[in-house]
Amino acid sequence: MKVARAHPLWLAYLLHRLSGLGLALFLPVHFWVLSFALNDAAKLDAFLTLTEMPLVKMAEFGLVFLLAVHLFGGLRLLALEWLPWSAPQKTWAAAAVAGSFLVSTTFLLQAI
C-alpha cells in the first residue's frame, strides 16, 4: 500500500534533506575549484569563463536556492526543537522573518 505522507512538515523535511545532499555534493567541487586560486591561477581564470554560460548562470541560481532553502530549513528546525513556543507563536515568528527578509532583499536589489 502506498503510504500517504504529503503534509507540510514532511515536505519541509524532504526539502531540507535534498538541499543538504545537493550542497554536500557541491561543496567538495567548490573547494577543489577554489584550490586553483592557490596553485594555478590560469586554470582558475579558464574555469571562471564557464560562469558566463547561461546554463551555469541558471545552475548558480539553483545553488543559491539550495543554500537559502537549507539555511531557512535549518533555522526552522532549530526553532522547532529548541524554542518551547506554541505553534501560533512560531507561525508569527516565521512570518516576521519572511517579511523582513523580503523587505531587506528588495532593498538590497535596488541598492546594487
Place this chain on the structure above:
Amino acid sequence: MPERDHLTVTVQRGGPDAPMRPQTFEVPAYDNQTVLDVVSWIQQNADPTLTYRFACRVGMCGSCAMMVNGVPRWTCRTHVSKVLDGNAIEVGPLRNLPVIKDLAADMDPFFDKWVAAEGRHHPTRSRDEEIAPIDPIAAERQEANAGIECINCSVCYSACDTVAGNPDYLGPAALQRAWTLYNDAKDADRDAILDAVSAKGGCHSCHSMGSCTAYCPNELDPLSAIAGLKRATAKRFFGGRK
C-alpha cells in the same frame, strides 16, 4: 440514499505464514458508515476468515487502528465518505509492526518500547502516605496534561518514517509518555527517564518529520513532546538541572 450502491474495498490479507496479498470485496454502501463497519461487513457476510481487531467502537480503546488508503487511522472513527478514493478504499494492517494475520498487527514491539522509554510511574510516596497535592496551573503540569490522553493506538508509531528506517527507535508514543512523566510532579526518577530517552534509538533519533502530530487521531503533539526531551537531555548534558 447514498450516491453509490457499493464500495470497492481492497483488504490486505496474509501474515507470517503467507505473503501479504490484496483481496477485493464489493461492500454495500450506506449513508453513515465507518471503515470498521465495512471491515466487519466483510467478515460477517463475505469471508469469516478475515482477521481484524476492535473493541469499543467509539474511539476510546485504541484497538482498531489500520492503514486506510495509506494513512494510519482509527477505523471506528473514520467515516467512509471522508476517505473514499473514487469509489474505493484500501485497508491494511498498521505499518511498522509485525502482522499476526490480515489486519491484526502485533503490538508487542510498540509496548516493549513504551517500557524501554521508562514510560512507567516512579512513585514519590508509598500508599501509606497522604496523596501529594498537584498544582493544576503549573507550567510543568500543563506540559504533562498535553500528552495524557494518549490511548496507545499506535497510529503515530505506524505513521513514523524514522521507525520504518530505524528498528531501535522508540517511536513517538513511548517518547511522549516519557515526556509526560518527566513533567509529572509525582514522578521520582527523572534521571532514569532521561537516561532511557537519550540512549540509542531515543529522542535524538527523531528527524522531526511530524507525521506523528499530523496523524494523531486525538490531536496530540508527540513532535513537540520529543522536542521537549531533546531540550531536557541537552540541558542535562551541559550540566543544567531542571
